Amino acid sequence: MGAAATGASAHTQYGTPTPLDRVIPAPASVDPGGAPYRITPGTQIRIEGPREARRVGEYLAELLRPATGYRLPVTDRGRGGIRLRLDDGPHGAEGYRLDSRRSGVTITAREPAGLFHGVQTLRQLLPPAVERDSVQRGPWLVAGGTIEDTPRYGWRGAMLDVSRHFLTVDEVRRYIDQLALYKINKLHLHLSDDQGWRIAVDSWPRLAAYGGSTEVGGGPGGHYTKAEYTELVRYAASRHLEVVPEIDMPGHTNAALASYAELNCDGVAPPLYTGTEVGFSSLCVGKEITYDFVDDVVREIAALTPGRWIHIGGDEAHSTSHEDYVTFMERVQPIVAEYGKTVIGWHQLTGAAPAEGALAQYWGLDSTSPAEKAQVAEAARNGTGLILSPADRIYLDMKYDKDTPLGLSWAGYVEVRQSYDWDPGAYLPGVPGSAVRGVEAPLWTETIENSEHIDYMAFPRLPGTAELGWSPASTHDWDDYRTRLAAQGPRWEALGIGYHRSPQVPWPTAGG
Missing domain, CATH: 3.30.379.10 (Chitobiase/beta-hexosaminidase domain 2-like)
Incomplete structure (x- = not known):
């Protein structure tokens, strides 16, 4: 390759x-x-x-x-x-x-x-x-x-999706070492999605044991014990990276819904999912047990995570009504604060009311609708900080060209110049430069299975994101x-x- x-x-x-x-x-x-x-x-x-x-x-x-x-x-x-x-x-x-x-x-x-x-x-x-x-x-x-x-910026991040395909502790440690070489200081771990739940939660043990038992394509999946997650946090800290855990909700939750029937509005657990479609799953916003679940998960992960942030996802909740989405975020953001952490969400969070101090992570494209960009810009003007992760610039899972053997192309092909040649401080119209906290390069793993694949998709594009941030x-x-x-x-x-x-x-x- x-x-x-x-x-x-x-x-x-x-x-x-x-x-x-x-x-x-x-x-x-x-x-x-x-x-x-x-x-x-x-x-x-x-x-x-x-x-x-x-x-x-x-x-x-x-x-x-x-x-x-x-x-x-x-x-x-x-x-x-x-x-x-x-x-x-x-x-x-x-x-x-x-x-x-x-x-x-x-x-x-x-x-x-x-x-x-x-x-x-x-x-x-x-x-x-x-x-x-x-x-x-x-x-x-x-x-x-x-x-x-x-x-230039205090947030210079890389996101690693360990949910679509599970990546071992050693594979994540290897990536941490590569990030450190270029002065990246945040490791955002996408720990849950439709295809797998990757962190042990004592109060809801089937999340990892059952929800983590598979991955895209039907492989064996896997999850991190609390000790393994703690080791990753410690290892990242030894390289001066802060781990930012993400539990995506209310969408991207099929692994949780399959593990516990009571989290579904109809009380029926769906089967485990090993495909790559998005937007079909949702926690039951109207059930009180949903918030007991969120409270337990956030409490246990917050206790393992010394950093300031917990990422609550919030993207592609297509099967959740706007009204339910706003209600859910109004209930969940205070739970994060209760356990001493600050919220990050994907930029769809700006369609609700981001909590004070919250950050929104923008993953839109050059072609994203002006209305959606305007919504993000308004939130930024009102005090919500932004992390920029435009998919057609710095999504590391996008193909370089039509012949790239790995990756996706829904955001187009992203060659090295495309990923480097833009200015985060002037990227989104109407966003004050002071609202931009930095940049983060996500690597989603629908097609990524191991360190060899990570290497090929991250290099040579990752250093460009690092330079944009530093x-x-x-x-x-x-x-x-x-x-x-x-x-x-x-x-x-x-x-x-x-x-x-x-x-x-x-x-x-x-x-x-």
Whole structure:
């Protein structure tokens, strides 16, 4: 499926170091100059800060040791080397400063997340072979100069649908590592849908045991135990990603309706569903047990989720009347607040009354009706924040072209330039720029079954979403970006990522 050309980096990794402005996402400010720093067998990783800073140092050491073969001790003593430093400077919650000179590299940040993002920049400044898990030839040079970097948006997300096809803990962890490389900071897990319920709920055990027993195409499905979900949350946090769990309702609920007959208005449980149609299912809005169910589910998931947000879906509730939809959202949003969380919903939530502080996730198309866009814009002007996920731009499950072996095309074909070349701050008419909280690239899994499929559909489009979320609008330039993106190909090969070799990108060739 179009894996990168083997050996593409062999003739490029030993010359001059990667320029400071060649990384993805593009940094806010770059001041190149001076001699490069060289990582050697004597290099130490020096920490100035609390335990959280040391964790970032250990992460960096674990990244660099296999390919360099160096010990790279993590210490709070000595001079030179790679220095990770926390201070009270003007970097914000996620920003950093990277200084590189012959004597060493210093990454300075206000928060551990900033140090971690600075480490990802350092990683991309090193040759692609640094990603390999066996000792490689050096030299390991970091270009001289200074980067000052802070993100444009606080929400830089990726959504992974584990409901249509179940994905294992290890597969999700692998995706988390890929997201971290590009400074993504939110992992939205779509945990329930018509085809499968993927999280254990003690008070409603058949949701996972029965509702999670299948998937699209009739495979065995699966679900996460509470311990497994907690491990995913912990692992994401170690990469400075916040997990946002989604329980989609009142539609997209056949797995729940099949598990418990009493959630249906007629008291009859439908069969499990393994197809790909949408819009046919709904919780029974008029039954009080519906809200007992929602309360129990939200309470148990909130207790496992340290982050601020719970996503309640709300899209494609075609079999729910508008009046019932509004009633349902009026009942459910306060339940989320009761358990200390803040609501996110798909943008159809703006057809009801979004709770104070709620976010609406817009997934419409360029061709979405003006009335629907106007409804979203009005909510944004009234204080509802927006996450932008336009399907014909950054849905990672859309085919690249007619020959793509995976994916769907209901939103059209989405090639790399289409996914990159737009401005979130000016995308929706009538939406004030201040209402845009960021961007998120969803990956729905009707046709996605494993990590190989994720790799092919996410790469090379995912880094573009990351750049839209992080980099200043002033850095946005397709011709420059496609050149920087091409240079990522050898890194993905070293990481074992089989990506789509889009003809829009001048990928290096073996021997190039």
